[in-house]
């Protein structure tokens with residue numbers, strides 16, 4: 236595990252930009268697993284994996300309209316440990332710790348602040364909220380990374396939540412399979428297997444096909460073999476995956492390994508992440524190219540989480556050009572016109 240610039244300096248020839256990163260109370264700590272480091276190409280300063288884990292001075296820059304909490308998560312938090320942004324689902328911040336810190340992390344106001352796992356009191360608060368708010372049908376176990384918690388802590392959280400709301404759909408949101416697949420032990424899987432009735436979903440974050448190693452695939456496979464479907468949420472990241480070729484390769488490899496590409500996120504306006512955001516026009520162009528090349532199964536939904544807590548909206552060009560007396564005018568993927576009339580009876 237690498238947790239300082241000094242250690243990095245011994246292992247990599249750091250660039251000016253990397254050397255001039257300044258640590259501050261607002262910055263995200265440096266933490267890279269040995270496993271993930273072994274996937275980096277040490278000779279390439281622009282390596283897609285290196286960019287995701289080695290900080291640069293660009294993180295110290297603040298752009299206009301950026302904020303530490305653009306999604307207004309704090310405002311939508313009935314308690315400090317959960318966010319109720321959408322009526323029927325809540326996000327539980329199980330811990331602020333991750334196995335590795337992503338330089339593009341959008342929840343850095345919370346992540347890596349050393350506040351640690353949620354307390355018994357926090358959990359009780361969430362459970363009584365669930366008992367009162369029966370409209371909540373899904374819970375996202377997120378953070379931080381829920382799989383940094385011990386097996387017994389995870390068991391305790393799941394069983395408490397299921398007692399409070401037995402029909403809850405539970406999403407296990409984690410980057411662990413990409414940064415430390417060795418964490419996915421048989422005993423961890425047996426924790427989830429001990430709730431055979433529970434509708435679990437594994438939500439991974441693979442951003443580049445090189446993260447999908449044999450070990451990572453095996454780790455995800457353990458969940459899938461235990462009956463837990465896997466869905467992937469990628470972030471569109473400048474200098475990492477912001478081209479249709481790389482994303483096409485990633486999405487096809489995900490589907491091949493039984494992981495459904497779910498979202499491709501436009502970067503949020505989080506302070507210090509400007510270097511990762513892709514201009515929207517370019518993002519839309521990439522989305523268009525992907526739609527032409529990928530199967531429906533392999534195609535993720537490109538989406539933005541709008542500033543000031545506006546929530547998630549899909550981003551894609553419209554294929555409806557207008558309407559006339561004959562019906563709706565559509566543009567096909569290869570640019571032809573088609574008419575689709577409304578029913579006449």
Ligand SMILES: *Cc1c(COP(=O)(O)O)cnc(C)c1O
Nearest residue numbers: 318319320321324325326375547
């Ligand atoms: C993204 C998100 C969800 C889940 O949204 P889906 O579109 O259902 O994946 C839930 N709560 C919060 C706070 C979120 O940011």
Ligand code: SF4
Nearest residue numbers: 333336337340379410
């Ligand atoms: S694993 Fe998730 S919460 Fe942790 S640093 Fe990466 S993006 Fe942020």
